[in-house]
Amino acid sequence: MGQPTTLPALAAHFAVTTSDNPAFVFAGRTTSFGAFEARCRRVAGALADAGVGLDSRVAWLSKNHVAGFELWVAANMLGATFVPLNWRLAPDELAFIIADAEALILFASAEYAAAARQAAAGVDIRIVVLDEGADWAHDATPLAEPVADDAEAISLQLYTSGTTGKPKGAMLSHRALLGARPLWRDIDWYRWDDGDAGLLAMPMFHIGGMGWALMAFDSGRPNIILPEFDVETILSLIDTRAFSKTFLVPAALQLLLDHPRADAIDFGGLKTVLYGASPMPMAVLDYAMRRLSCDFAQQYGMTETSGTVVALAPKDHVPGNPRLASAGQALPGVELEIRDAAGAPLPAGETGQIAIRAPLNLSGYWRRPDASAAATDADGWLLTGDAGYLDADGYLFVRDRLNDMIISGGENVYPAEVESVLSSHPAVIEVAVIGLPDARWGEAVTAAVVLRDGEIADAEIIAWMRGRIAGYKIPKRIERIPFLPRNGAGKILRRAIREDLAAQG
Structure with a gap:
């Protein structure tokens, strides 16, 4: 065969x-x-x-x-x-x-x-x-x-929100899911040996969960499936050496390390921890590397690339290595370019939009030819909407997003979705939603609101949102401001709001 x-x-x-x-x-x-x-x-x-x-x-x-x-x-x-x-x-x-x-x-x-x-x-x-x-x-x-x-048939359709807040069905073919994996099997963090077993604790509606599960399955190794992330259960499985590899978002890794039982757990059976889907606080990574003493690999990708296309290998996970701030290097079969606003490639060190060409790219968005055409150019390059630069050795540094997406606890949150709900609250005149750095969640969903009634409590606003929008999209912080700053064209200056609130702490 x-x-x-x-x-x-x-x-x-x-x-x-x-x-x-x-x-x-x-x-x-x-x-x-x-x-x-x-x-x-x-x-x-x-x-x-x-x-x-x-x-x-x-x-x-x-x-x-x-x-x-x-x-x-x-x-x-x-x-x-x-x-x-x-x-x-x-x-x-x-x-x-x-x-x-x-x-x-x-x-x-x-x-x-x-x-x-x-x-x-x-x-x-x-x-x-x-x-x-x-x-x-x-x-x-x-x-x-x-x-x-048929390798080009659509195997999986995962819904990912767009900047307008309307979810889009990203169509992933068998080719996208499996085509590059034979090239990766000898990579240290990807390779599975006899006796290795994986833990699936990330959700299967997310490419992080599905991609991880497929990594083990593609290697002929078992996955222990948990219904959802559960700190107590995972610590017990680690202590009994039930699995050797897992994928975690940074917030989940921190919850494990911060748990009162963590100091009594034998982490010796862990061989590889992969992490990604949201920014990793350096303090958490430093402590994890010291405490767990296993291999770490960072993964960068998105639903539209069937998951990981760039990885920071275990060899680069050395305390103090400046490349820990990078996402890593392109995987075999993946091409990266950094492009300026006109779509022209930029040299090493210059920041622009990250573009990806790989067999892992999506086939398009379900029933959205307009969005499909906007996402991928005529030469097969996926335009990610992320801003970053490549160094001279091909390490990718992700600087910011060209759009305003927030990644909180590994979940994508689009401000337009949250703003749409909040603006319908009778006490809210106008609102802008941003992400602020957060030690636990990577980014905390934060709402800057102009209110009609200054006496209304934050807890009342948050309680009103429950049931109207997913819990992870509800702001963890509400800031009351007298007006939303705008430019001459009337566009809200989110960056100014973000900088002002970040400075306040």
Whole structure:
């Protein structure tokens, strides 16, 4: 068998070559690669019976679960696309995505069954509630052979907000997800050896979670799946040396290190910690390197690049190394350019927009040809909207974002979304939302508000927002100002607000 080019082909490959080896461990139950692939065929048969076929979309609303991986591979076996949904979103946000995705069927865990029904009200979609006590695919005839084996078919559709605040479905092909991975298998932080196991604690609706899980699966090694990040459980797993590799956002790493039990934990079984998705406070990284004594690798990428395209290798993780402030170097198969406002390449040391050309780039945004055309140029370069520069050795330093996106605890927050909700509060005249540096979250969502009623408490405003927008998008800090600074054209000067509030501390 040659190098598998699709996810179902990869599952079939390991079902033959490592059939009895564990692929996933969830809720105390281990699933081998052979059993996993067989289960995916049965689920594919049930999906086919439900009308799923080529170019259909299968949606899923749940915390991390092995069933999510079954649905992903099974949908792909039929030439369909898997669409995991963010369970942290408010009902109106979910409703928009469900309507936009046009999925034939939505699977929800029992915990989110009510949310699924509420969000899908008025949409022609079948909802299946996955109950631990019943197997919805039990009576299905397993699919004999995958219907399609096309590397350019869309395997995964992840929703990522745009600067206007409307979510867009980034379409990721099998080629994007798998095409460059054979080039990476001998990289020290990517390589998996016999005895290695991974921990998946980041959410599967995020490329950080899905990309990490695929890294282990692609290497034929098991992943321990947690429904969500849980400090107590993770510390216990570390103490028993249950896993050797994991991916964490900086805020999660800090929560582990700050926990009262951390001093009593044996971290000796940890081999590699990958981190990314938001800025890493240097003090946290310095302490983590001293306390954990394992390899660290920073990852830079985005949903539109199927995850990591730039990495800072373990060899560069030396205290005091100025390159710790960088994102690292481009991975094999990835090209980087820094461009000026006119789109011309800039030399080393000059700051401009980061552009990426790689087989990992998205195929486009679902039903958004305008956004797709704006994101990628005619030569296949993805225009990231991030500003940065390359040094003489090709290390990428990310300086700022060309747009105003905030990354808080590894989650993307777009000011327009938060401002839209806040501006509808009867006490708010106008508002500007920015991100401020934060030791725990990387950036803290901060609202600068002009109020009609100066007596209203911050807690009352925050309580009003709950249920109207996802919890991680709610400002952690509200600052009252007499007016929003604007330029001559009337545009709000966010940078001025950010600088003033940062100076206040």
